Amino acid sequence: MKVIGINASPRKNANTQTLVESVLNGAAQNGARTRLVNLRDLNINGCLGCEGCKKHIGKCVQKDDLTPLLQELKDYDAIVLGTPVYWFHVSAQFKMLVDRLYSFLEYGTDPETGKDYYRFEFPAGKKFVVVVSRGDGEPTQMLPQFYDYLNEWLNMIPLSLGASSIDFVHHYGAETDRKSAKNNAGLIEKAQAAGSRL
Ligand SMILES: Cc1cc2nc3c(=O)[nH]c(=O)nc-3n(C[C@H](O)[C@H](O)[C@H](O)COP(=O)(O)O)c2cc1C
Helix, strand or coil: CEEEEEECCCCCCCHHHHHHHHHHHHHHHCCCEEEEEEHHHCCCCCCCCCCHHHCCCCCCCCCCCHHHHHHHHCCCCEEEEEEECECCECCHHHHHHHHHHHHHEEEEECCCCCCEEEEECCCCCCEEEEEEECCCCCCCCCCHHHHHHHHHHHHHHHHHCCCCEEEEEEECCCCCCCCCCCCCHHHHHHHHHHHHHC
């Protein structure tokens, strides 16, 4: 089994990275081959909205480091996606990745039925783990509906890609402490267990 972990925190060796690495370690301890990608180290752009990918579904026209990574994702059995919470949503790096998944989307209208359809030109059946690190505790006193929405939104991404399973590792109450996850043995164990389940 091959597992890739994508860390979308711009902070080096901070909570999201620690937890993505822990998931990968759990998988590796059970024989998986793993690879960590820190999006902050790559030269990546957001989607241009050029619709160039609709001429060749699954192929983004941009020449940055995300284009080959998107292709590489298809080869993995499991994908670990990690993001910090920024402004009740994901980091800019994570959003760039998700927007670029648009290149796999094919949509149109069936000429026979007149019905709209959409499908992803991406191999279905992969397992996903989503890692989310946030400053606020749980339960939060601030706008809980925003976090509920974020969780649903994050769940929708693997679902759109035809995931066979989706597991979440939530880290609450980090505030600004980049070592908060490292100092939480129970949470590290949970992340490793999510990796083992892969
Ligand atoms: C720009 C920015 C926005 C943030 N917005 C939120 C937020 O809306 N909710 C929250 O709980 N934490 C927020 N935080 C705190 C981070 O989510 C928290 O520190 C998290 O652990 C960062 O992940 P990292 O340690 O992997 O970098 C924010 C931090 C930054 C820098």
